[in-house]
Amino acid sequence: MNLQLIQQALTYLIFSAVGAFVWSPLLIKFLYKYNITRRDEFDFTLKGDRNKKIGTPIMGGLLVIITVTLITVFFNWNRESTYVPMGVMGIAALLGAADDLLNIFGKKRRERKISHIINLIKLHKQWYMRLWYIFILPWEIFRKLASMLGSHPGRGIQVHEKLLFQFLAGAVTAWWIYFKLGIFWHSLWMPFDGQPFIGWWIIPIVIFFVMFTANAVNFADGLDGLAGGSLIITFLGLMIISWTEGRVSFTILNATVVGALMTYTYFNVKPARFQMGDVGSLGLGALLAINAIAVNRTMLLPFLGFIFYIEIISVLIQVFCRRLLGKRFFKMAPLHHHFEFHGWSEEKIVMRFWLVHAFFVILAIWMSLYK
């Protein structure tokens, strides 16, 4: 075992945690100063006791994103390993930041009916406007589909727009994996089953996992400490897997994330000093996916991100049942709201989810050791 590497990684972890702790007051001050706080006017999940969350700063995920970016750029920059993961995290985080800010400061979005656009295509007096409406019609149909799945026009970025950006992040990752990392990465590691060659199929698989995981973490960011604590466990697992695989840059990168997340979670446990926001959840979700893919443990992502996947699957099941069967499957979705509805306290849900998540991450580490 490369003890020197783990020692180095732990050094980064400590450095990152302390670094984040040092500048966290600045961030809190900044978020309060510009009133980047949670409002209830467009957040129906703020019920009963949770009403107390109104006024809590969001975008606390910046603490992790900025700390990890700075440490990685200055001390762990490597064009062959950390370059693309940081870029993808940056794209996803920028998207999340735009969403967070628009949710607070943006105006309510207007939703135009498809039939209205078709009428405009037929009737508009300017030919170039008719052409424009023909051009945007497929996009509007895509928006309508997303709307049918539960995306409602609010102030922030809508689901169909997010999907486009996340697809972009996934595509960058897939390009890097397929074209830059070499033929070895055209095989997909399977637990207990070696590495079957899958060729270009790796591209859609990577895109899917990046998009799915980023959104999954986003859904889990609903209770104080839930996403932060679960991400610590996940990145710790990834750090151990990278270490056993001898991937120096990734071991250090994961350790850096764990350190920053520890500070973030310190401030995020109930009652939260700030909340992660989409900037953190989308960015770290994308980074989680790409780091697992980069150490060729893509198929372990459902275990490494167990609680996140359970949360997003609960939403998908709920939407499916609601739209197709007209019934609720869960009382509320994501799953943590279902337990809240059943009277579980926030702390009980969070700690039980951490434990279940930790068990599955340990399972992932155990499986990863079987070559």
Next chain:
Amino acid sequence: MTKTLSLTAEKTIHDYLNLPFTGIYGVRCPYFNNSKLGQRGQLRVLIGKGSPEEIVEEAKIISTQYHKDIFDKNGVFNAHTDHPAEHEQIECIRQFLIENNLGIDCSGFVTHVLQKHFQETNNINLVKKLFITSKKNFCRWLISRLRPIEQIDVNVYANDKNTIVINDLRAIEPGDLVIMLKTGPRKTYNHILLIEEVDGNKIKYAQSRAWPSDGRYGHGVAQGFITINNPEKNLLEQTWEEKNKLNEENETYLEAKQAEVLEIRRIKF
């Protein structure tokens, strides 16, 4: 001898008349018809097709989601200290239900009751048996398989494939339906009543309805009577009574009178 619906069907009517909330009794289910809002792909309970249990459950979820505090975290009604009288508290819940589009429409009510009735008496799943649409219209057929209760309206019950017309008023039995097609002052809607009980010449019916005189908060599931004075004459020439109002004062009777088609029908299965 009094003939009634099966016990489970009677219980369903009872539950609509007294929604099974914990901590309060006597909340009558309001009327809600989705035709004005035209919501599609929505929960069936939010489009006027929910069972009593689903309506109660949804009320609790909405109360929790939008922090209305109508119910506590165990789902028990939070007694209103400003309005201690029980009827005021019942009205408080009914207002909450109506403002959140929770209620049942006439065909939804009939479907839920009859489904229980046929399940108990004939071991038949009525909803699966009813003809809703043909396979030629594949999309609609598929939707009717996935969400049958939402697709069953008065026209489905008026379809000869599902029901037969009963012409003899002496032959009316519990479970029969009084169907009114193209009724109302502008002949724009349909309505349906369910025969709940037959006691000699007195017929008890149940329905979900909104009379204009009910105002915004008075409508809902209700019961009434038709006394067959002369079985040789048609239904409109009998005595209709509901809410202590007779014939012309009884708005259900007026609806029946305005209907282009007024029939008594019986499910075939």
